[in-house]
Amino acid sequence: MLKKRIIPKFLFNNGRLVKGLKFHNNHREAGNPISTAKVYDSYGVDELIFLNIFPGDESKTQALGMIRSVSKDVFMPLTVGGGVNSLKDIHDLLQAGADKVSINTAALDNPSFINEAAKHFGSQCIVVSIDYKEVAPNVFRVFSHGGTTEKDFDPLVWSLKMQENNCGEILLTSIDRDGTMEGYDLDMIKLVSHSLFVPVIASSGAGSLNDCMLALTAGASAITISSMFFFTDHSPIKVRSFLRSSGIDVRASKSSRN
Amino acid sequence: MIAIIDYGMGNVHSVSNVVNYFGEEACITNDPQVISQASHLILPGVGAFSSAMENINSLLLKGVLFKEVIQKGKPFLGICLGLQLLATHSYENGIFDGFGWIDGEIKKIEVKESDTLVKLPHMGWNDINITRQHACFDKLYDIEGLSFYFVHSYYMNVFNEMYLAATCDYGIEFPAVIIKDNIIATQFHPEKSQDNGLQLMENFLNWNP
Numbered sequence: 229m230l231k232k233r234i235i236p237k238f239l240f241n242n243g244r245l246v247k248g249l250k251f252h253n254n255h256r257e258a259g260n261p262i263s264t265a266k267v268y269d270s271y272g273v274d275e276l277i278f279l280n281i282f283p284g285d286e287s288k289t290q291a292l293g294m295i296r297s298v299s300k301d302v303f304m305p306l307t308v309g310g311g312v313n314s315l316k317d318i319h320d321l322l323q324a325g326a327d328k329v330s331i332n333t334a335a336l337d338n339p340s341f342i343n344e345a346a347k348h349f350g351s352q353c354i355v356v357s358i359d360y361k362e363v364a365p366n367v368f369r370v371f372s373h374g375g376t377t378e379k380d381f382d383p384l385v386w387s388l389k390m391q392e393n394n395c396g397e398i399l400l401t402s403i404d405r406d407g408t409m410e411g412y413d414l415d416m417i418k419l420v421s422h423s424l425f426v427p428v429i430a431s432s433g434a435g436s437l438n439d440c441m442l443a444l445t446a447g448a449s450a451i452t453i454s455s456m457f458f459f460t461d462h463s464p465i466k467v468r469s470f471l472r473s474s475g476i477d478v479r480a481s482k483s484s485r486n
Numbered sequence: 487m488i489a490i491i492d493y494g495m496g497n498v499h500s501v502s503n504v505v506n507y508f509g510e511e512a513c514i515t516n517d518p519q520v521i522s523q524a525s526h527l528i529l530p531g532v533g534a535f536s537s538a539m540e541n542i543n544s545l546l547l548k549g550v551l552f553k554e555v556i557q558k559g560k561p562f563l564g565i566c567l568g569l570q571l572l573a574t575h576s577y578e579n580g581i582f583d584g585f586g587w588i589d590g591e592i593k594k595i596e597v598k599e600s601d602t603l604v605k606l607p608h609m610g611w612n613d614i615n616i617t618r619q620h621a622c623f624d625k626l627y628d629i630e631g632l633s634f635y636f637v638h639s640y641y642m643n644v645f646n647e648m649y650l651a652a653t654c655d656y657g658i659e660f661p662a663v664i665i666k667d668n669i670i671a672t673q674f675h676p677e678k679s680q681d682n683g684l685q686l687m688e689n690f691l692n693w694n695p
Binding site: 301326352 | 496497499500504507534607608610611613630633635636638639655656675678680
């Protein structure tokens with residue numbers, strides 16, 4: 229059967245990888261992107277996600293160079309996002325070696341951009357990234373512009389709309405849990421992944437092996453892990469072997485190359 | 487020199503990165519002259535069947551590939567959409583003719599409405615079952631299964647099981663690898679499947695059918 233995926237997620241900021249907390253700008257340094265990608269490749273993780281959080285055209289060029297280098301040595305699916313707002317941006321990233329692009333603000337500004345992107349490049353490479361926050365008890369809203377601008381959409385409503393517009397996958401990120409390592413938002417993961425037919429990648433909150441198991445059991449097709457890999461001694465190998473012993477179907481193979 | 491056929495559908499660059507990784511010269515091209523000089527041909531591709539055929543027809547590539555692969559017998563690797571294009575026809579958003587090199591038709595993977603946890607596209611790592619040994623499967627690394635990376639919503643229903651070399655299971659059983667004479671085609675992406683994908687591509691580059 230299809231395996232559940234374990235995906236390290238990196239924030240790319242001005243040439244370096246960083247890790248934030250609840251989308252604030254108090255970033256912790258997390259390493260050089262190319263060498264870090266190679267390390268995770270040697271662990272045999274299932275995919276990598278890079279989100280470029282530094283604004284501006286110069287930063288886009290820098291991100292393209294980074295993906296070009298990573299894709300020369302790392303042969304697994306690469307998703308890249310951050311400031312993607314035109315067909316040209318998507319084209320450039322795919323040309324540079326990305327397999328999928330993640331789109332957030334541009335979809336909220338113009339939902340039909342997702343139809344257009346899927347039509348041009350195929351829905352399999354269009355990931356819609358949804359950042360959401362609990363704005364009042366049990367009231368959830370989607371945010372654009374790196375978590376700074378509240379939009380009048382509930383995450384479930386918005387994800388259904390994006391599925392209708394032919395996206396290939398949803399990257400579902402809880403802003404409240406980002407970097408906290410307090411566990412994934414299991415209720416939202418369950419709700420969204422049971423309502424959609426496209427795969428849902430659960431993001432934010434992983435702090436323990438058990439958290440990973442719970443998110444996948446709740447219905448996520450994949451989980452992203454950042455802080456837990458960067459700042460604890462849990463490696464992808466450990467996560468994988470724990471999940472397998474919990475009866476979750478993840479890949480067993482470890483990279484033997486090098 | 488390895489020709490990677492460029493017909494405007496998908497990431498030809500990851501394929502050329504793998505070819506370069508093995509020290510071979512990769513040429514991303516749709517020029518019949520260049521294609522005729524290549525030792526091996528690779529047809530990658532992602533996206534819709536009809537747009538792919540439209541591009542291939544307008545670049546007059548169908549005849550060029552027929553000459554190189556069917557008549558001259560050059561080793562050929564089709565990847566993902568590059569497997570599906572070999573079929574007789576496809577039912578993806580209409581009915582469209584393919585190359586007709588493999589008797590088969592392209593159909594959508596059916597997901598039961600009630601089962602939202604069987605997702606489409608079929609995206610991620612899945613195990614394949616090899617049904618016929620072949621040089622392109624040499625030295626694959628089997629730890630409790632042989633996983634490769636898939637991204638697709640359609641599959642080939644092969645009429646002649648003789649050409650089936652490996653299958654995959656996702657609600658239905660469908661061809662993961664098809665082999666006919668000097669033609670090998672994978673529904674998964676070997677260029678994105680880490681060690682085993684690299685091994686399969688290396689085997690292909692060394693294959694002299």
